[in-house]
Amino acid sequence: xxxxxxxxxxxxxxxxxxxxxxxxxxxxxxxxxxxxxxxxxxxxxxxxxxxxxxxxxxxxxxxxxxxxxxxxxxxxxxxxxxxxxxxxxxxxxxxxxxxxxxxxxxxxxxxxxxxxxxxxxxxxxxxxxxxxxxxxxxxxxxxxxxxxxxxxxxxxxxxxxxxxxxxxxxxxxxxxxxxxxxxxxxxxxxxxxxxxxxxxxxxxxxxxxxxxxxxxxxxxxxxxxxxxxxxxxxxxxxxxxxxxxxxxxxxxxxxxxxxxxxxxxxxxxxxxxxxxxxxxxxxxxxxxxxxxxxxxxx
Amino acid sequence: xxxxxxxxxxxxxxxxxxxxxxxxxxxxxxxxxxxxxxxxxxxxxxxxxxxxxxxxxxxxxxxxxxxxxxxxxxxxxxxxxxxxxxxxxxxxxxxxxxxxxxxxxxxxxxxxxxxxxxxxxxxxxxxxxxxxxxxxxxxxxxxxxxxxxxxxxxxxxxxxxxxxxxxxxxxxxxxxxxxxxxxxxxxxxxxxxxxxxxxxxxxxxxxxxxxxxxxxxxxxxxxxxxxxxxxxxxxxxxxxxxxxxxxxxxxxxxxxxxxx
Amino acid sequence: xxxxxxxxxxxxxxxxxxxxxxxxxxxxxxxxxxxxxxxxxxxxxxxxxxxxxxxxxxxxxxxxxxxxxxxxxxxxxxxxxxxxxxxxxxxxxxxxxxxxxxxxxxxxxxxxxxxxxxxxxxxxxxxxxxxxxxxxxxxxxxxxxxxxxxxxxxxxxxxxxxxxxxxxxxxxxxxxxxxxxxxxxxxxxxxxxxxxxxxxxxxxxxxxxxxxxxxxxxxxxxxxxxxxxxxxxxxxxxxxxxxxxxxxxxxxxxxxxx
Numbered sequence: 001x002x003x004x005x006x007x008x009x010x011x012x013x014x015x016x017x018x019x020x021x022x023x024x025x026x027x028x029x030x031x032x033x034x035x036x037x038x039x040x041x042x043x044x045x046x047x048x049x050x051x052x053x054x055x056x057x058x059x060x061x062x063x064x065x066x067x068x069x070x071x072x073x074x075x076x077x078x079x080x081x082x083x084x085x086x087x088x089x090x091x092x093x094x095x096x097x098x099x100x101x102x103x104x105x106x107x108x109x110x111x112x113x114x115x116x117x118x119x120x121x122x123x124x125x126x127x128x129x130x131x132x133x134x135x136x137x138x139x140x141x142x143x144x145x146x147x148x149x150x151x152x153x154x155x156x157x158x159x160x161x162x163x164x165x166x167x168x169x170x171x172x173x174x175x176x177x178x179x180x181x182x183x184x185x186x187x188x189x190x191x192x193x194x195x196x197x198x199x200x201x202x203x204x205x206x207x208x209x210x211x212x213x214x215x216x217x218x219x220x221x222x223x224x225x226x227x228x229x230x231x232x233x234x235x236x237x238x239x240x241x242x243x244x245x246x247x248x249x250x251x252x253x254x255x256x257x258x259x260x261x262x263x264x265x266x267x268x269x270x271x272x273x274x275x276x277x278x279x280x281x282x283x284x285x286x287x288x289x290x291x292x293x294x295x296x297x298x
Numbered sequence: 299x300x301x302x303x304x305x306x307x308x309x310x311x312x313x314x315x316x317x318x319x320x321x322x323x324x325x326x327x328x329x330x331x332x333x334x335x336x337x338x339x340x341x342x343x344x345x346x347x348x349x350x351x352x353x354x355x356x357x358x359x360x361x362x363x364x365x366x367x368x369x370x371x372x373x374x375x376x377x378x379x380x381x382x383x384x385x386x387x388x389x390x391x392x393x394x395x396x397x398x399x400x401x402x403x404x405x406x407x408x409x410x411x412x413x414x415x416x417x418x419x420x421x422x423x424x425x426x427x428x429x430x431x432x433x434x435x436x437x438x439x440x441x442x443x444x445x446x447x448x449x450x451x452x453x454x455x456x457x458x459x460x461x462x463x464x465x466x467x468x469x470x471x472x473x474x475x476x477x478x479x480x481x482x483x484x485x486x487x488x489x490x491x492x493x494x495x496x497x498x499x500x501x502x503x504x505x506x507x508x509x510x511x512x513x514x515x516x517x518x519x520x521x522x523x524x525x526x527x528x529x530x531x532x533x534x535x536x537x538x539x540x541x542x543x544x545x546x547x548x549x550x551x552x553x554x555x556x557x558x
Numbered sequence: 559x560x561x562x563x564x565x566x567x568x569x570x571x572x573x574x575x576x577x578x579x580x581x582x583x584x585x586x587x588x589x590x591x592x593x594x595x596x597x598x599x600x601x602x603x604x605x606x607x608x609x610x611x612x613x614x615x616x617x618x619x620x621x622x623x624x625x626x627x628x629x630x631x632x633x634x635x636x637x638x639x640x641x642x643x644x645x646x647x648x649x650x651x652x653x654x655x656x657x658x659x660x661x662x663x664x665x666x667x668x669x670x671x672x673x674x675x676x677x678x679x680x681x682x683x684x685x686x687x688x689x690x691x692x693x694x695x696x697x698x699x700x701x702x703x704x705x706x707x708x709x710x711x712x713x714x715x716x717x718x719x720x721x722x723x724x725x726x727x728x729x730x731x732x733x734x735x736x737x738x739x740x741x742x743x744x745x746x747x748x749x750x751x752x753x754x755x756x757x758x759x760x761x762x763x764x765x766x767x768x769x770x771x772x773x774x775x776x777x778x779x780x781x782x783x784x785x786x787x788x789x790x791x792x793x794x795x796x797x798x799x800x801x802x803x804x805x806x807x808x809x810x811x812x813x814x815x816x
Contacts, residue, residue: 073677076772077776078776082775082777083778084778085568112764114760125674126677202774203775208784227782232782234783234785235782380722380723381721383719387719395716396731397815397816398815407720408722411722450816467719
């Protein structure tokens with residue numbers, strides 16, 4: 001109800017904005033029609049709106065096949081999705097996404113999105129999947145249709161390397177200023193362990209906090225820590241010391257791929273994944289990016 | 299026939315009556331001075347003649363032709379008002395020169411714009427513009443401003459600016475030239491040069507209406523004088539007669555303040 | 559030498575790509591908003607009052623002579639719909655953050671299944687450009703309005719008595735005086751626009767700051783680099799420096815009159 005109300009309010013404002021733009025510059029409709037390939041007005045997408053309420057399958061497979069591309073929403077996140085020196089998207093997720101597109105008989109298109117708006121991007125039809133090392137938590141499961149988990153992750157504590165010894169064997173974060181990504185799983189963990197949190201917009205920003213000394217420590221994804229700190233980065237002076245999931249006696253986190261609610265791409269993905277696990281492709285790609293320990297092969 | 303006939307003009311601003319039953323005539327080549335205290339309606343009357351205000355009642359005729367009739371909307375069409383204005387020239391109290399143009403361009407601008415609307419303009423463009431410019435220079439020379447043609451208004455004294463404004467009004471050859479307190483915004487030592495110009499225009503039999511506070515000047519230059527008070531014409535007649543031997547008590551009171 | 563290193567070269571070429579987007583957005587916004595702002599400013603000064611004539615007519619026919627019109631008649635006479643709508647829109651656009659307008663313009667139409675801008679960079683740029691043009695044209699319109707209303711009414715009257723048409727008065731008399739008046743406040747807005755372009759990254763338009771940040775997470779083989787983000791300041795300083803010089807030049811050019 002609240003969602004509908006706020007959406008209606010926003011629409012009123014949007015209409016007043018675009019009505020004016022349309023009346024005086026007529027740029028709004030022109031912009032919309034200039035992108036027919038990614039248009040949400042395909043029949044499949046149009047029916048997606050009702051799918052939220054009634055559990056009726058959404059034929060995204062047909063829609064994707066029709067336009068010939070699988071649009072994958074990503075952020076720049078080594079080692080999952082990142083660009084090589086030529087600007088080509090690579091990484092464990094990117095490589096597997098290309099294979100999935102091939103499996104569907106289309107090509108993969110990668111679009112960088114603002115992570116805060118991933119659900120909106122999906123529902124608006126700007127992208128077909130969120131495939132970017134996304135931790136499967138309750139919020140994600142509520143807002144999207146999710147795949148089988150394919151990779152393990154944990155939250156780790158990042159600290160200055162020269163002070164690493166002070167943090168060994170800690171059982172709580174009390175008395176520490178801990179930088180976290182706002183709204184992340186890491187933030188939940190830091191709060192649960194009694195740290196006073198410093199929420200910042202991105203995981204990468206938390207490292208800036210520790211590096212600059214404005215926070216004592218940061219909580220980020222293990223996979224990200226592996227790629228972003230230590231030798232050859234601007235964060236050579238940082239290291240990670242604690243696995244917060246173990247510290248809390250919890251299981252590891254799992255990564256999954258998100259689709260529009262009730263999308264039939266989920267089944268398609270799960271079948272694809274089982275096939276690629278079985279023939280050894282998943283392990284092979286994972287090994288390329290140093291993820292052989294984390295990837296789920298069941 | 300009178301060149302100008304004003305009949306029963308009435309004007310309200312909201313509930314305030316600013317002009318009431320104003321009627322007078324003016325002959326070709328005559329100068330009419332309108333005197334009266336501030337707020338008596340003199341300026342509003344002048345603005346009505348120039349279509350800057352629309353009277354609520356009455357008629358305005360030039361050479362016997364009705365320019366404005368409050369009861370006839372056909373005489374009030376915006377498209378025609380523009381051309382009708384050209385019967386009148388207007389010199390404002392605050393000069394209102396265009397600051398971004400030189401003195402010469404101020405004089406010639408309106409004429410150039412009118413010329414551009416003529417059908418044969420493109421073929422004779424250079425010729426026509428040169429003609430207009432020559433005429434503008436001549437007018438400035440008449441105002442004693444030959445050496446100021448290329449100056450911008452802010453580089454000129456108040457008296458010089460007002461003389462440029464007079465040249466600008468004359469450039470369109472109006473039937474009747476209106477002055478709205480032309481020297482009121484000037485320092486006393488600068489009024490002389492402007493009054494001298496107006497005086498010489500009167501000597502050349504230019505038809506003029508001058509709203510002024512300079513009583514001696516009105517007496518010497520004008521043929522007719524109208525004294526207004528509270529939106530009404532209190533007294534009108536021969537300039538010497540009205541200013542030296544006023545018939546009405548109110549006129550006498552007003553003039554006594556200007557005795558010296 | 560760091561400036562010759564592969565790292566520096568790679569980062570700078572990425573930042574250059576982002577900077578091209580920044581400059582494009584800046585230019586498209588100005589091209590759209592400068593004229594559109596003028597149209598809106600005319601709208602918010604529009605005097606069209608459709609009820610004035612009928613009300614006056616009624617009063618003349620029905621009201622007893624000498625009675626002054628009441629409050630209702632006054633309100634109806636003063637009802638100017640075009641002006642009202644324009645001023646309402648000015649309030650809405652100036653009263654809400656640009657970031658919110660970008661989000662609404664980009665996401666709400668597709669969420670309501672009206673139309674889609676497209677998920678690629680092209681679609682994002684179009685949506686952001688529309689948001690910026692709208693936002694800035696309403697800001698500009700108020701500056702224009704101040705500039706036009708600041709030109710003494712005597713200028714217009716002088717044009718009228720010289721037989722000029724409304725458009726002649728505007729283009730030959732008022733416009734340049736208005737431009738002279740608005741150059742200082744417009745300069746402020748335009749410099750703000752240079753920096754506001756960075757808001758476009760909220761919907762992932764890859765302008766220069768987005769590019770700078772991308773090297774924190776990893777981009778083109780480099781990860782965990784902080785300096786590219788701070789280095790973007792060089793681009794903004796150079797850009798706003800050039801814009802400032804150009805605007806100062808314009809101001810000087812207009813100083814020949816007062």
